[in-house]
Amino acid sequence: MAPQAASAADRVAVMADACAGCHGTDGHSVGAMPAFSTKSLDELKKFLREYKSGAREATVMDRIAKGYSDADLDAIAVYYASRKK
Structure with missing residues (x-):
């Protein structure tokens, strides 16, 4: 039997899980990377788009963000x- 296609929610969870490697589970960083668990939805969207466009300085996030669509x-x-x- 063929595996079922992942749901959209599963796809988003997999994409978001990549963030946890640096920023901690659910954005609760315990290291040098900034935590974003207290940021609002609008702030998160703004920051991610600024990284993608290059408007926000970054060491790695700008390159990571460019790999995702705006919808992602x-x-x-x-x-x-x-x-x-």
Whole structure:
């Protein structure tokens, strides 16, 4: 039997999980990377788009953000904004 296609929510969770490697589970960083667990949805969307466009300085985030569509970045922002603070 063929595996079922992942749902849209699963796809977003997989994309968002990549963020946890540096920024901590649910955006609660315990290291040198900034935490974003307290940021609002609008702030997260703004920051991600600024990284993608190059308007916000970064060492790595600008390159990472460019790998996602605007819709993907928005979905990741929604995912993290909806997590427990």
